[in-house]
Amino acid sequence: MFLALVFQNCTDSAEPQKMDIQSFSKELKFTLLKSSETGVDFQNTLIESPQINVLTYQDFHNGGGVCIGDINNDGLPDIYFTSNLNPNILYLNKGGFKFENISEKARVTGGRGWATGATMVDINNDGLLDIYVCKSGNVDPDQRRNKLYINNGDLSFTEQAQQYGLDDPGYSTQGYFFDFDKDGDLDM
Numbered sequence: 001m002f003l004a005l006v007f008q009n010c011t012d013s014a015e016p017q018k019m020d021i022q023s024f025s026k027e028l029k030f031t032l033l034k035s036s037e038t039g040v041d042f043q044n045t046l047i048e049s050p051q052i053n054v055l056t057y058q059d060f061h062n063g064g065g066v067c068i069g070d071i072n073n074d075g076l077p078d079i080y081f082t083s084n085l086n087p088n089i090l091y092l093n094k095g096g097f098k099f100e101n102i103s104e105k106a107r108v109t110g111g112r113g114w115a116t117g118a119t120m121v122d123i124n125n126d127g128l129l130d131i132y133v134c135k136s137g138n139v140d141p142d143q144r145r146n147k148l149y150i151n152n153g154d155l156s157f158t159e160q161a162q163q164y165g166l167d168d169p170g171y172s173t174q175g176y177f178f179d180f181d182k183d184g185d186l187d188m
Contacts, residue, residue: 039099042081042089052085057138062116064088065174069120069129072155080108080131082115088133092155106149108157113143117174123164123186128153132161132188134172141169 035041044064054060064082071078076093083089087109091099103109114137120129128151135144145167149157161167166175166188180187 033097038097039094039101040079040091042083042091044081044083045086046084052138057114059136059171062173064115065117065134067118067120067131071120071129071131071151073127080118080120082110082118082133084114084116084137088115088118090131102155106156107159108149110147111143113137113139113145116172119175119177121177121186123148123177124150125185126151126153131157132166132175132177134175135169136171136173144169144171146172146175 046060048054048060052060064084066082067080068077069080070076070093071090072092074093076095078093079091079099081089081091087103089101090103090106090108092102093099108131110133113135115133116136117134119132121132122128123130123132130151131147131149133147133149135146137144146161146169147159148161148164148166150160151157175188177186177188179185
């Protein structure tokens, strides 16, 4: 299910209203929307086996990640979920709390390996959000290489972590980007 946050102002006054926290909490409303209504049906299902379980990988229950951003600059926030054992999912926001799973055609499912955190960032300063995915798990180091999906501008992405020097095979959980040396380029 997908949780939608809806703010409603119950006054008819055109003048700004000062609101204390008690008044605000009374006016704040949450609406639980079913996945059949929104199209968001992501589940990070973990199935233990003799090969992969909490004894063979201590972070087995740490879960996946999520990031939200506008990948096509239409003013609507899109959602990207990472999965530990299954493909990652990118949902395109169609408006009205309706989403479309475009993961396959966008080429952002993540491949093999244990995906953890995700970050949307415009790494190449082209005005389009790219997606950085961290990997972990007790698997072959090549399956632990972090992914960087560069936005092609047509609802598809090209994986280029190696070209950017960001395909680290360590046990990553989350990547953060900022301009550390103030040179106009993002650092991680």
